[in-house]
Structures are given as structure tokens and as C-alpha cells.
Amino acid sequence: xxxxxxxxxxxxxxxxxxHWAPSAANxxxxxxxxxxxxxPEWETLFNLLNEKNQRxxxxxxxxxxxxxxxxxxxxxxxxxxxxxxxxxxWGMFALEGSIRGLVVHGMQGFSYERATSDLxxxxxxxxxxxxxxxxxxxxxxxxxxxxxxxxxxxxxNLAHIIARGTFSDALK
Ligand SMILES: Cc1cc2nc3c(=O)[nH]c(=O)nc-3n(C[C@H](O)[C@H](O)[C@H](O)COP(=O)(O)O)c2cc1C
Numbered sequence: 001x002x003x004x005x006x007x008x009x010x011x012x013x014x015x016x017x018x019h020w021a022p023s024a025a026n027x028x029x030x031x032x033x034x035x036x037x038x039x040p041e042w043e044t045l046f047n048l049l050n051e052k053n054q055r056x057x058x059x060x061x062x063x064x065x066x067x068x069x070x071x072x073x074x075x076x077x078x079x080x081x082x083x084x085x086x087x088x089x090w091g092m093f094a095l096e097g098s099i100r101g102l103v104v105h106g107m108q109g110f111s112y113e114r115a116t117s118d119l120x121x122x123x124x125x126x127x128x129x130x131x132x133x134x135x136x137x138x139x140x141x142x143x144x145x146x147x148x149x150x151x152x153x154x155x156x157n158l159a160h161i162i163a164r165g166t167f168s169d170a171l172k
Contacts, residue, residue: 001103001134005036006061010100011133017096023085029069030089033119036062044118048130050109056146057107060132065115066090071124086128093131103134 015032023029035041037060045063046054057063068086072079079085090106097104107130115127139150163171 001056001059001061001132002137003037003059004061004135005038006102006133006135008036010097010102011036011062013100014093014096014104014133018089018093021085021089021092023088024079024081025072025074027069027072027074027079027082027085029079029082030086031067031069031125032093033065033067034062045130048110048115048118049107050111053107053109053132056142057132059137060134061102062133064093064131064133065119066128066131067121067125068128069124070126076124082126083128090129090131097133101136103132103136105132106130107132 011034018030018032019028021028021030033045035045042063045065046057048065049057049063066086066089068082070078070082094104094106110130112127115121115130121127139147142150160170
């Protein structure tokens, strides 16, 4: 990434896309805490990341912490699908960014404990993941080990993830 800030237009359009995701009982459990690289809160979010993620995130334009509410608004009962719903919203967020030509990258390599305490996340909310958003730069500018990772990654064969009627051995 180039180290430029992601524009408010792009970032807000991504949050707009995310918030149209479907969710159980339309509870919309997703919450997004963000900082653009010029914001005073950037340091707080950046410091949550492990060293490996900090190495390439230093040129990100924005960082986002994705949080989900674990209970239903209507009755405070636990929601079985809060993570699933919030994952759907993250998918919309990433797709909108991708359509806009941005780099959007999910991350679990950060301190969940410090994210919860440093960002003041209340008890009935759960930190799910972080994301880096940025403007694409030339991979050749990266250190050698990181540049090597800049190629399309594969996916499992469909035969290993789909089964008709039962959890067949092919899915294991
Ligand atoms: C929830 C989530 C957490 C991830 N955590 C990290 C991470 O901490 N560091 C990292 O470099 N990549 C991370 N990734 C990126 C994945 O490794 C990557 O999406 C996967 O290998 C598929 O590659 P692709 O997205 O380029 O197709 C994460 C992705 C997701 C969705």
C-alpha cells in the first residue's frame, strides 16, 4: 500500500455496503471502530497489531476493528449468529472496497484482549477481527519475504466443501 489515507467517500461507502448485510432478526450486530492514518486514533489501533502485521500495515490508509454484539436488542438474549452476521457484513465491506480498487485485508494477528480494553468494548460485545484498507502500490517495493506473498491464493476444491444431504468424509 502507498501510505495514502483512504478517502472518507470510499470508507463510508464501504460501511454503507456492510450495514446492508442480512442478520438474524435484522439485529445488525456489527460494529466498526476505525481510524484513518491521519487520525489521532491511528496509533491506538496500529499498536494492537502483532509485529508481522505491523510491518505491512504501516502503509495502510485506514484500520478497522470489527466488533459484534452478542445479544439481541429486543430481549437481551444471546444471539447464536452474531459472528456469522458480522462476517456477512465484513464480506460486503471487503467487496465494496475491492470494487473501488482498494486493498482490503482481514486480520486476526492482533491482541484481542488489548483491543477490548483499549477501545472500551463493553461485556456483551465481542471483538471479531481487524481489517486494513489501503491504496495498492507496487509489490516490488515490499521487503522480499512480504513481496513473495503478493500472488493470488488458491481455494479448496468445491468437492471438499459441498456435500448433498450429510456431512460426508470428503468434507473432513
Ligand atoms: C478473519 C481473517 C483474519 C486474517 N488474519 C490475517 C493476519 O493476521 N495476517 C495476514 O497477513 N493475513 C490475514 N488474513 C488474510 C488471509 O490469510 C487471506 O485472506 C487468505 O490467505 C486468502 O487470501 P486472499 O484473501 O488473498 O485470497 C486474514 C483473513 C481473514 C478473513
